[in-house]
Amino acid sequence: MDHHNPILITGASGFIGRQVCAQLTRARRPVLAMLRQPQQQLPALRAAVDSLGGEGSLLQAVAGDLDQPDLGLSEPLPALAAVIHLGARFAWQLPMASARRTNVDGALAVAQLAHQQQARLVFISGFMLENLAHLARLGIHLDDPEQTDWQNVYRHAGGYEASKLEAAIRVRHYARTQSLALVEVQPATVAGDSGNGQLDQQQPLYQLIDNLARGRMAAIPGTPEHWLPLVAVDLLARLIARAATADQVPATLLALDPATPSLKGLLGEAATALGRKPPRRFLPMPILAALLRIPGLPRLMNTWPEALHFIQTTRFDTRASDAFMAQEGLAHPPIGQVIAASTRFYQQQQVPGGDAAASPLQGP
Ligand SMILES: NC(=O)c1ccc[n+]([C@@H]2O[C@H](COP(=O)([O-])OP(=O)(O)OC[C@H]3O[C@@H](n4cnc5c(N)ncnc54)[C@H](OP(=O)(O)O)[C@@H]3O)[C@@H](O)[C@H]2O)c1
Incomplete structure (x- = not known):
């Protein structure tokens, strides 16, 4: 891998992408961001990267769009050191066709593109790819994408999750058959920056905190064993950057802090930071799922049925990624601190007397 060649990154302007650009450029790695509107987006991205401790001047951009044939690339790319794929449509209630076009x-x-370039692909999937019982329930065949009834998966899991699962299975299959060097990073639900708590409004954790702050969470979904595994965005960005640049990297890296508390604990910590009473009663998942089938209720409760899949009782084996993190000198920041910082950041976003957080109704 030539250190002078840029690392191409899709989704650079997103919540995780900005932090990855900061980590890479801080380590003096040139980065080429594939953006839909480079003229408009590059200056803001450079400024964001600078403010995150990176080096915005090491960032260049090329026009490209995941929805276009051949990525809509109009100019030949330079030789690349690696490709990081973060770009995706990330929203609840995505129609199957558009979720598939962008995400699969x-x-x-x-x-x-990575194969043509003989470059390593760092592909960002999600931690649900490691919940094998969940995949089996959805009828997903891990080895052969053609054996799966994808229509059925989209019906049950919703457009976002189904398209992420399909993309991972198809990209793995492509990498096997084409001998592409593939590293799959599987993030848990992403929490804010461990320092300043920065968290975009459309992120699922922001919406959970918003629901709590607005008194929409009278009960805790599930049981005392249910949890929403988290990972801090800054640690995740470091991990993705190292996945692209380290010599020896495992084929899959589960980016999940096993010390994340149960959902009850998470809501308790966020409630404390908000100065609210935490919810104590539990609402069994089947009842919540049934309630959310009533037209209008998901919007009212600001909770989409497909989001409930991510709250589960499964525990995950993080040994491979723990060993890689130790090798690279990385460690999860204390998760309680991350939850508190994310909640404080949420509070700072609220205009006194205003309704600044009304927009999460639209997002994922
Ligand atoms: N956040 C989480 O909790 C989480 C957990 C697990 C996995 N992930 C995965 O991590 C990745 C990044 O997530 P994020 O939270 O950073 O999402 P995000 O903030 O919504 O960012 C999405 C990025 O994708 C780009 N994009 C969307 N459609 C595109 C298209 N047609 N062509 C080119 N670029 C396009 C967006 O560009 P514009 O700025 O132009 O819209 C943006 O840069 C996704 O693959 C997501 O599935 C996220």
Whole structure:
């Protein structure tokens, strides 16, 4: 890998992407961001990267779109050191066709580009790929994408999650058959920066805190064993950057802090930071799922049925990523501190007397 060649990154302007650009450029790695509107987006991205401790001047951009044939790239790319694929449509209630076009076809086009370039692909999937019982329940065949009834998976899991699962299975298959060097990073739900708690409004954890702050969480979904595994965005960004640049990297890196408390504990810590009473009663998942089938209620409760899949009782084996993190000198920041910082950041976003957080109703 030539250190002078840029690392191409899709989704650079997103919540995780900005932090990854900061980590890479801080380590003096040139970065080429594939952006839909480079003229408009690059100056803001450079400024964001600078403010995150990176080096915005090491960032260049190329126009590209995951929805276009051949990524809509109009100019030949320089030789690349690696490709990081973060770009995706990230929202609840995504129609199958558009989720598939961006998240599956777009991911395969990026894999082909990495293959042409003989560059390592760091592909960002999600931690649900490690919940094998969940995948089996959805009827997903891990080895052969053609054996799965994807329509059925989209019906049960919703457009976002189904397209992320399909993309991972298809990209793995492509990498196996084409001998592409693939590293799959599987993030848990992403929490704010461990220092200043920065968290975008459309992120699922922001919405959970918003629901709590607005008194929409009278009960805790599930049981005392249910949890929403988290990872701090700054640690995740370091991990993704190292996955692209380290010599020896495991094929999959589960980015999940096993010390994340149960959902009750998480809501308790966030409630304390908000100065509110935490919810104490539990609402069994089947009852919550049934309630959310009533038209209008998901919007009223600001909770989409497909979001409930991420709250579960499964525990995960993080030994491979723990060993890689130790090798790279990385460690999870204390998760209680991350939850508190994220909640404080949420509070800072609220305009006194205003309704600044009304927009999460639209997001994922
Ligand atoms: N956040 C989480 O909790 C979480 C957990 C597990 C996995 N992930 C995965 O991590 C990745 C990044 O997530 P995020 O939270 O950073 O999401 P995000 O803030 O919504 O960022 C999404 C990025 O994708 C880009 N994008 C969307 N459609 C595109 C298209 N057609 N062509 C080119 N770029 C396009 C967006 O560009 P614009 O700025 O132009 O819209 C943006 O840069 C996604 O693959 C997501 O599935 C996230």
